[in-house]
Amino acid sequence: MTAHLTIARRALLGGTVAAAALTALAGQAFAQQDLVFLSTQLRPIEEAQKVRDLILKGAPKTTYVVDEPAPFTVRMKAEQDAGKRTVSVVGALHGELQPLAPMGSLDVIDDVAAKVAGRGIPAGLMELGKLGTGKQMYIPWMQATYVMVVKKDALPFLPAGADVNALTYEQLAAWGKAIQEKTGQRRIGFPAGPKGLMARFLQGNLLPSYTASMVTEFRSAEAEKAWSDFKAVWATVNPNASNYDFMQEPLMAGEVWIAWDHVARVKDALQAAPGDYQVVAPPAGPKGRAYMPVIAGLGITKGAPDRAGAVALIEHLTKPETQVITAREVGFFPVVNATLPADLPAGVKLLSEGVAKTQTAKDALVALLPVGLGDKGGEFNKVYFDTFQRIVLRNEPIRATLDAQAEVLRGIMNAAKAPCWAPDKASDGACPVK
Amino acid sequence: MTQSRWLPYALIAPAMVFLGIFFIVPLVQTIMLSFQGGSGFGLENYSKMVGDLNFGLAIKNTFLLVLTVIPLQVGLALAMGMMLQKMTAGRDVVLWIWTIPLGVSDLAAGLVWLALLQNTGYINSMLFAMGLIEGPTPWLNSETPVTLFVAVVLAEVWRATAIVLVILVGGLQLIPKEFGEAAEIFGAKPWTRFTRITLPLLKPSLQSALILRTVLAFEVFAVVYALGGRNFPVLVGEAYVWQRENQNYGVAAAYAVLVMIISLAATIFWLRALRTKPEAQA
Numbered sequence: 001m002t003a004h005l006t007i008a009r010r011a012l013l014g015g016t017v018a019a020a021a022l023t024a025l026a027g028q029a030f031a032q033q034d035l036v037f038l039s040t041q042l043r044p045i046e047e048a049q050k051v052r053d054l055i056l057k058g059a060p061k062t063t064y065v066v067d068e069p070a071p072f073t074v075r076m077k078a079e080q081d082a083g084k085r086t087v088s089v090v091g092a093l094h095g096e097l098q099p100l101a102p103m104g105s106l107d108v109i110d111d112v113a114a115k116v117a118g119r120g121i122p123a124g125l126m127e128l129g130k131l132g133t134g135k136q137m138y139i140p141w142m143q144a145t146y147v148m149v150v151k152k153d154a155l156p157f158l159p160a161g162a163d164v165n166a167l168t169y170e171q172l173a174a175w176g177k178a179i180q181e182k183t184g185q186r187r188i189g190f191p192a193g194p195k196g197l198m199a200r201f202l203q204g205n206l207l208p209s210y211t212a213s214m215v216t217e218f219r220s221a222e223a224e225k226a227w228s229d230f231k232a233v234w235a236t237v238n239p240n241a242s243n244y245d246f247m248q249e250p251l252m253a254g255e256v257w258i259a260w261d262h263v264a265r266v267k268d269a270l271q272a273a274p275g276d277y278q279v280v281a282p283p284a285g286p287k288g289r290a291y292m293p294v295i296a297g298l299g300i301t302k303g304a305p306d307r308a309g310a311v312a313l314i315e316h317l318t319k320p321e322t323q324v325i326t327a328r329e330v331g332f333f334p335v336v337n338a339t340l341p342a343d344l345p346a347g348v349k350l351l352s353e354g355v356a357k358t359q360t361a362k363d364a365l366v367a368l369l370p371v372g373l374g375d376k377g378g379e380f381n382k383v384y385f386d387t388f389q390r391i392v393l394r395n396e397p398i399r400a401t402l403d404a405q406a407e408v409l410r411g412i413m414n415a416a417k418a419p420c421w422a423p424d425k426a427s428d429g430a431c432p433v434k
Numbered sequence: 435m436t437q438s439r440w441l442p443y444a445l446i447a448p449a450m451v452f453l454g455i456f457f458i459v460p461l462v463q464t465i466m467l468s469f470q471g472g473s474g475f476g477l478e479n480y481s482k483m484v485g486d487l488n489f490g491l492a493i494k495n496t497f498l499l500v501l502t503v504i505p506l507q508v509g510l511a512l513a514m515g516m517m518l519q520k521m522t523a524g525r526d527v528v529l530w531i532w533t534i535p536l537g538v539s540d541l542a543a544g545l546v547w548l549a550l551l552q553n554t555g556y557i558n559s560m561l562f563a564m565g566l567i568e569g570p571t572p573w574l575n576s577e578t579p580v581t582l583f584v585a586v587v588l589a590e591v592w593r594a595t596a597i598v599l600v601i602l603v604g605g606l607q608l609i610p611k612e613f614g615e616a617a618e619i620f621g622a623k624p625w626t627r628f629t630r631i632t633l634p635l636l637k638p639s640l641q642s643a644l645i646l647r648t649v650l651a652f653e654v655f656a657v658v659y660a661l662g663g664r665n666f667p668v669l670v671g672e673a674y675v676w677q678r679e680n681q682n683y684g685v686a687a688a689y690a691v692l693v694m695i696i697s698l699a700a701t702i703f704w705l706r707a708l709r710t711k712p713e714a715q716a
Contacts, residue, residue: 193663194659378681382679386487
């Protein structure tokens with residue numbers, strides 16, 4: 001019975017065959033055109049087209065290819081093992097570039113760092129680009145973060161004494177409740193769908209705001225408080241939230257008035273009706289207003305077929321003019337010293353103000369994207385999402401759930417041997433879970 | 435005639451080689467992978483799979499779905515098949531229309547039903563326009579498990595009843611008319627003719643249809659993923675999530691092996707339950 005082939009296996013097979021065919025095709029195309037720029041960012045077709053048409057204008061002739069994070073790592077490893085590089089420049093998030101360094105896929109680019117020294121990239125970001133090796137492994141490319149988008153319709157219901165630019169989680173819950181009581185609708189939204197970034201909210205916003213930690217204090221009393229406060233927020237969250245992937249969709253549909261998401265995932269709503277929205281910093285807890293900066297970087301592969309071209313491409317992409325075009329077209333913000341022009345599209349302007357409010361809030365607390373987890377990144381996210389599912393969606397007791405999930409988290413940290421990252425205090429060896 | 439001895443083997447060889455490369459090898463690889471964990475060869479992936487918070491739910495949902503969808507589909511397909519038998523004019527057109535869903539990919543079918551059933555979908559808009567609901571009513575989220583289940587059942591029945599129908603229509607055509615006519619002469623009522631003549635003679639086709647549908651139903655994924663996302667975990671969906679999102683191929687392989695074992699068990703069950711004695715074959 002051939003029907004015994006499971007769908008999973010069939011898909012796997014089909015995928016492998018298709019990938020092989022594509023690689024073969026792509027290989028031919030690359031032979032004629034040497035400088036290949038592989039990116040895990042700006043993947044949607046419209047964004048990729050903007051990269052090709054606008055952002056890469058004036059750069060050396062480049063083939064821009066995109067891939068999802070998991071196949072990206074596999075491809076880097078495969079090219080390295082095969083001893084045949086096709087990719088010269090890689091563009092990816094900090095956490096995606098991290099595993100490439102120990103793998104030996106990234107070339108040291110201290111020379112490029114010297115060339116872009118005058119661009120005004122903050123020293124802290126350049127330091128991140130060393131990936132803990134002491135040598136420059138990537139050059140910061142662009143940045144983003146997660147913000148809250150508020151539809152102006154929601155403002156009349158703001159609880160007395162609450163400042164929309166300095167909300168706490170308790171005020172957010174009260175606000176949602178007021179909206180629900182007056183309009184009969186639950187109008188707060190979080191991207192808790194299959195492709196949503198809910199785990200990032202829990203890691204980068206909620207927990208650090210209460211515990212000043214992402215990992216170590218996972219099961220602390222403060223974390224318990226964070227979850228019980230968030231449960232109160234969730235009571236006023238739209239029941240469809242577990243299907244939301246990109247918050248711009250429910251915002252545009254008018255289903256949600258207050259939404260948390262990555263700036264790139266709310267951009268369409270803001271572009272469509274900039275007058276209707278305000279972008280604010282995410283709420284704060286007792287330990288501060290935690291937020292997660294997202295840094296994408298540019299690296300050069302070891303054994304790059306066109307290293308000179310790669311250097312020229314990185315120089316091009318970090319030019320202030322290019323960075324402004326990038327902000328305008330795709331909503332990722334400059335890492336260099338560049339003034340955004342006044343004629344910025346209104347939606348992007350709102351976002352850039354929101355990002356600035358988030359970064360400069362006086363109680364701002366930086367929570368970095370997970371570092372050094374390698375292929376355990378997926379399971380790390382699962383710990384947070386599972387905890388959320390159990391406590392918030394399935395109403396399991398908070399203490400027992402945290403204790404159980406902390407065990408899983410400890411196992412992952414030990415297996416990955418990942419030392420702590422901000423806001424957790426530096427550790428020798430694997431980051432401990434208390 | 436020495437040639438004829440090896441000729442059959444030569445003719446099936448390409449198929450065997452194909453199956454060997456694209457079925458047996460990946461199968462063995464998957465089984466191997468499912469036993470390889472962080473600390474060498476063992477049951478680590480399986481204990482991780484069983485310990486996961488979605489495992490019990492995925493088992494429950496998958497079985498519930500199979501036990502609901504299969505009887506519905508067989509019942510419907512039998513009824514539709516019998517109706518077709520009675521038709522004279524336009525029979526081919528009706529059969530053709532009924533089998534259209536067969537040509538739709540399961541993900542596409544899921545998306546079509548999503549467009550119909552989501553809270554901003556067509557059915558919601560229609561009911562709202564008719565004044566039957568007050569506003570967009572969600573049916574497909576974690577707070578509405580019953581309607582979500584009904585939606586998945588609806589979509590699955592719509593999508594995959596046709597395959598059962600096609601097999602049963604084939605089987606019905608093989609039953610000689612004389613049996614029915616003879617029974618009629620002896621005064622058998624239609625229901626008696628159906629239960630005493632048609633159904634027993636249809637057993638081999640029913641068996642094939644049930645095996646095929648049950649195995650495919652245990653592999654249900656795309657429709658569920660489109661309609662319910664993570665709100666309705668099923669076994670193959672979990673395999674996908676472990677592979678793609680959690681990036682743990684070992685646990686994904688363990689799920690694949692589990693689905694295979696369940697499918698095999700279901701096949702053996704139907705082979706035994708609907709065994710036809712050689713002398714009883716039409």
